[in-house]
Amino acid sequence: MRLSQLFFSTLRDDPADAEMASHRLLVRGGYVRQLGSGIYSLLPLGFRVNKRVEQVIREEMDRIGSQEIEMPVVHPADIWRASGRYDAIGPELTRFKDRNGRDMVLAMTHEEVVGLLLADIVKSYRQLPVMIYHFQTKWRDEPRARGGLIRVREFVMKDAYSCDRDQAGLDASYEAQKGAYVRIFERLGLETVVVASDVGIMGGSQAHEFMVLNPAGEDVLVLCEACGYAANRQVAVVPKPDPLPEAPAALEEVATPGTTTIASLAAFLGVGPERTAKAAFFMAGDGRLITAIVRGDFEVNETKLANAVGATTGIRPATIEEIRAAGMEPGYGSPIGAHDTVVVVDDLVARSPNLVAGANREGYHYRNVNVGRDFVADVAADITNVQEGDACPQCGMAVILRNGIEVGNIFKLGTKFTDAAGATYLGEDGREHPIIMGSYGIGVGRNVACIVEAHHDDKGIIWPAEVAPYAAHLVAIGAARDPQVAELADRLHDLSIEAGREILYDDRDESPGVKFTDAELLGMPWILTVSPRSLAAGGVEVTERATGERSTRPIEEVEALIRGEAVVPA
RNA sequence: CGGGGCGUGGCGCAGCUUGGUAGCGCGCAUCGUUCGGGACGAUGAGGUCGUGGGUUCAAAUCCCGCCGCCCCGACCA
Numbered sequence: 001m002r003l004s005q006l007f008f009s010t011l012r013d014d015p016a017d018a019e020m021a022s023h024r025l026l027v028r029g030g031y032v033r034q035l036g037s038g039i040y041s042l043l044p045l046g047f048r049v050n051k052r053v054e055q056v057i058r059e060e061m062d063r064i065g066s067q068e069i070e071m072p073v074v075h076p077a078d079i080w081r082a083s084g085r086y087d088a089i090g091p092e093l094t095r096f097k098d099r100n101g102r103d104m105v106l107a108m109t110h111e112e113v114v115g116l117l118l119a120d121i122v123k124s125y126r127q128l129p130v131m132i133y134h135f136q137t138k139w140r141d142e143p144r145a146r147g148g149l150i151r152v153r154e155f156v157m158k159d160a161y162s163c164d165r166d167q168a169g170l171d172a173s174y175e176a177q178k179g180a181y182v183r184i185f186e187r188l189g190l191e192t193v194v195v196a197s198d199v200g201i202m203g204g205s206q207a208h209e210f211m212v213l214n215p216a217g218e219d220v221l222v223l224c225e226a227c228g229y230a231a232n233r234q235v236a237v238v239p240k241p242d243p244l245p246e247a248p249a250a251l252e253e254v255a256t257p258g259t260t261t262i263a264s265l266a267a268f269l270g271v272g273p274e275r276t277a278k279a280a281f282f283m284a285g286d287g288r289l290i291t292a293i294v295r296g297d298f299e300v301n302e303t304k305l306a307n308a309v310g311a312t313t314g315i316r317p318a319t320i321e322e323i324r325a326a327g328m329e330p331g332y333g334s335p336i337g338a339h340d341t342v343v344v345v346d347d348l349v350a351r352s353p354n355l356v357a358g359a360n361r362e363g364y365h366y367r368n369v370n371v372g373r374d375f376v377a378d379v380a381a382d383i384t385n386v387q388e389g390d391a392c393p394q395c396g397m398a399v400i401l402r403n404g405i406e407v408g409n410i411f412k413l414g415t416k417f418t419d420a421a422g423a424t425y426l427g428e429d430g431r432e433h434p435i436i437m438g439s440y441g442i443g444v445g446r447n448v449a450c451i452v453e454a455h456h457d458d459k460g461i462i463w464p465a466e467v468a469p470y471a472a473h474l475v476a477i478g479a480a481r482d483p484q485v486a487e488l489a490d491r492l493h494d495l496s497i498e499a500g501r502e503i504l505y506d507d508r509d510e511s512p513g514v515k516f517t518d519a520e521l522l523g524m525p526w527i528l529t530v531s532p533r534s535l536a537a538g539g540v541e542v543t544e545r546a547t548g549e550r551s552t553r554p555i556e557e558v559e560a561l562i563r564g565e566a567v568v569p570a
Numbered sequence: 571c572g573g574g575g576c577g578u579g580g581c582g583c584a585g586c587u588u589g590g591u592a593g594c595g596c597g598c599a600u601c602g603u604u605c606g607g608g609a610c611g612a613u614g615a616g617g618u619c620g621u622g623g624g625u626u627c628a629a630a631u632c633c634c635g636c637c638g639c640c641c642c643g644a645c646c647a
Contacts, residue, residue, distance in 0.1 A: 012596060013582045017640045064584095092645070104595065109647095143571075143645060157647055176576060218646080302644075312630070316571090317645065347622095406647060443647030513607040531606065 001470065001508040002493070003416045003518075004044075008043050010518050014215075021400045022452035024512070025461050031523050038145025038153035040445070044208045045522070048469035049448050054135055056187045056466060057442055058085050058140040061179040066160050068130040073137050074201040075218050077103035079112040083420040088257050088285075088313050092141045094513060106139040111413065112440055114161045115421030117433050120165070122300075124428045128435065129169050131176075133160030135444065147216060149449035150405060152192050156445060163418075165425065165543045170370035170436045172413055174206075177440045181210055184442070189464035190450055192406060195221055198234040198303050201412060206412040211404030216553030221404045222386045226397035234303035235384050238390040240398065245354040245508030249368040260331030262296040265365065270358060273297040277349055277357040277369060280334040288546045290328050293334070293357075293377075298384040324463055332365060335375040345377035369430035407450055408442040455488020462546050470504040471496070472562065473524035475515045477531035479507070488555065489530045499563040504526070520545065528558060 018024040031046035042050055058068065077095065085093070086105070093337045094106040107113075114132065122128060145152050147530035162173030162445030178194070185192045190212050197209040210233060211221055222236035223229070260264040263453050276296030282305065284290055290309055292300045306315045323330050326341045334357040335343045349355070350371050359368040371377055388401045416435040417425070423525045424432040448467075457460045467469070476489035489505065496503040504524055506515050514532075519527045529541040540558040543550040553561075 009580080009597090011581055016576085016582070034639090045644075090645085138647080140646070144641095144643090146641080151646080155647070159647085309623075314645075409647065441647050446647055511605060511607080511609060513605095513609080515608095517608050518604075526586095529606080533606065 001502055001504050003464070004327060004368075005027070005448060005506060006504075008045055008422075010521060014288070016326050017562055018148060018325065020147045020150065020448040020453075021451075021456055025452055025521070025523075026149065026449070027203055029461060029523070031184050032149065038151070040149065040152060040154075043211070043468045046448070049463070049467055050444055052467045052469065053188060053444055053451075054156075054158070057135075057184055057444070058425050059134060060184045060187075061131075061133050061158070061160060063183075064131070064176045064180045066133045066177075066180075068134060070134045071107075071110045071117075071136060073139070075105050075113065075262045076193060077105050079116060079421075080105055083112050083115070085112070090313070091287075091490035092143075093329075094139055094141050095228060107136070108138055108140045108405055109136070109157075109441070110159055111161070111417040111437070114163075114437065114439075115417040115423050118163055118418060118437075118497075119421045120398070122423065122425050122435060125165050125425050126434075128425060129162065129164045129173060130454045131162045131173060133158060133440075147449070149445045150192050150216070151218070151437065152445065155443055157391045158442045158444060160440040162356050162440070165427070165433065166436060170384055170412055170414075170438055172205040174438050177410050177438070178208065182301070185210060185407065187449060187466050188454060189452070189466065190406060190447070190551070191358050193223065193230050193404065194223060195404070196231040196235055196407065198232060198307070198418075205414055207408045208426040209404075210408035210409050210410075213402050214405045214453055215403050217403035217405040219406060222390075222399050223402055224392035224397055224399050225394060227392060227395035229392050229394045229399070233386055233401070234301065236301070236386045236393075236399075238386050238393050240348045243348075243352045248370045248373060250370065251374055252367045253359050253364055254367055255331075255363060258364075259365070265356065266296060269367075272354065274352075275354070275356055277334065277352075279328070279335070279358060280314040280330070281318035282331065282526050283318045283322060284309060284311035284315050284342075286311070289318055289322055290315060290344060291326075291328070291333070291335050291338065291341045292344045293371075294346040294384050295349050295352060295355070297306055298346065298387075299381055300387045305383045306343060306380070307343055308379050308383055315459050327360060329358065329360045329362055331358060332358040332362060334369065336360060336366065336369070341493070342378050342426035343375065344381065344383060345383050347380055348384070350377060350380045364418055380441045398448045405450055405453075406445070407442075410440045411438060413437040413439050414418070415445070456523070459517075463523045463525060465525045468525050470524050471501050472526035473519045474505045474528045474530065475512075475519055476507055477512045477515065477529060477533075478507070479527050479530075482510065482532045482535075484535055485530050485532060488535070488540075492528070492530070492558065495559060496562045501562065501564050502564060510565070526561070528561075 010030050011028045015027045033041045058208050090344045096104050098104050098543050135158050139154050142153050145391055194208050194209040199207045217422040220233040222231050222233050247558045256268055259268045262273050271297035278296050280292045282290040292305050294300050320330050327338045353367040356365050388397045392399045418435040423435045427433050434501050450469045479486035493505040525545050527543040534541045539554045541551050
């Protein structure tokens with residue numbers, strides 16, 4: 001591809017709104033352009049990278065026998081009603097009407113359609129197991145897009161679905177997908193950590209996420225360097241030490257003016273935060289007020305809390321009015337004397353004696369609060385965030401916390417969507433059985449961004465060969481004055497097309513500085529320089545982008561490199 | 571949705587406080603000179619100052635509404 005013809009434009013300055021390196025470089029290099037918040041166009045270079053990432057995924061999907069299909073982006077709302085998600089999902093699911101007034105949705109994912117396809121196609125156990133997948137645009141009207149391509153609203157996802165006769169079959173499919181994912185991310189040049197994860201709106205029994213460690217990641221991972229334990233903080237459970245036993249003492253109201261935070265309360269009373277009970281208030285989607293009680297030295301984990309109360313549509317912080325309506329006082333709140341609220345107590349609080357808790361009266365707390373005696377817990381569960389240094393649940397060593405970006409996930413779904421679609425098969429036993437599903441997603445654009453995050457320097461992108469839009473970047477210098485340069489550069493470019501491994505050819509009438517700078521920004525693995533100087537030195541200058549190592553190579557060797565016969569010149 | 575910031579030629583920004591001719595760098599076009607690390611000179615094109623309303627003799631500038639984008643928090647590939 002001749003750069004003089006390429007539909008692109010590089011920028012000398014960083015775009016003002018690009019915070020992450022991947023976003024900055026992809027915009028500056030002319031790979032992508034933003035159309036709106038979380039909505040991007042792919043220019044030719046970006047499109048090629050996307051296609052190459054897709055191809056890696058496709059090859060690994062095909063290798064495990066997953067079959068490529070394509071499902072629609074626009075769905076009749078009925079199928080989402082049938083699965084219950086039409087009502088369970090909030091405004092991130094975009095709903096609209098077609099010209100005849102029928103309710104439609106923009107697909108966020110495709111479990112419903114798969115369920116219907118299975119109901120239509122699969123009749124007999126002989127047709128199972130089967131795995132299908134597609135690359136398709138998803139629209140998720142996220143509350144907030146961020147980080148360039150890391151978190152967008154419209155994106156292409158590879159979503160695969162396994163369809164099995166029974167649980168053992170699902171387990172096998174799940175492992176096959178997991179293996180494919182390991183190979184995919186390895187080929188993409190991404191170092192991933194596999195963590196146990198929450199099942200979220202998918203439901204189902206088990207899930208893992210493939211995470212790339214990155215300070216800008218939106219998930220917090222609990223990792224143990226000693227034994228390899230890894231879990232998303234949303235589901236990580238670590239042992240909490242038992243508090244020292246103490247006989248319950250009499251409840252005692254104390255004046256604690258101006259102590260609306262645990263820190264100020266503990267300081268005022270001269271006790272440690274572990275002797276206090278903190279209340280946090282949330283509203284579930286079904287209108288229940290949730291009062292969560294954790295010890296003062298812990299934080300509430302909202303995912304765990306939502307799961308503890310079966311709030312399938314999520315929870316949000318309650319308003320002051322909602323808290324007061326239940327007879328509690330924000331800043332001085334506790335379930336003592338409260339009404340119309342679901343009280344969820346962290347398991348540690350349930351066995352911690354004589355805590356300080358709110359008196360539901362401005363400026364007052366109680367000492368010696370004991371769960372069970374002074375108020376009743378509707379639910380007792382682990383609802384706290386794991387903290388750095390907590391004991392690993394596997395080996396007891398101190399865990400560490402790291403941020404991660406989710407580049408892929410795998411879910412054991414079960415029969416939720418096949419039940420909704422009536423997808424059953426006739427077993428060997430002559431009876432109908434539900435088909436058991438799993439689902440497996442990879443966001444293509446997010447992976448591209450993560451690759452750039454992992455492979456760049458201060459000059460630009462450094463593509464791994466597997467996903468580079470072009471195998472090499474040919475820079476011609478002095479072609480206008482030296483016909484030999486132009487002739488050789490043209491010939492090498494032609495050769496690359498004939499060989500089916502096209503290279504990028506900077507044939508523009510630009511100064512050498514501009515060309516080298518752009519070549520480094522764009523990030524092809526090899527930079528080939530043809531100039532009067534390189535010809536005089538015996539050939540073509542070959543620079544490895546990743547290392548900056550350069551040497552002049554005979555023309556025949558460079559031709560072999562372009563044909564793919566020699567991957568790395570010695 | 572809560573909090574913070576920003577909208578001025580393609581990109582990056584100044585101008586706004588204190589209302590009065592719309593500016594700078596880069597990029598772009600033409601010509602000439604350059605040519606291995608973002609060249610130089612000359613000439614030139616390009617802007618309803620996000621948008622609607624208001625105040626005023628006069629609004630990029632002051633006031634009100636709206637829209638859009640970015641960042642921080644609640645959701646996910």
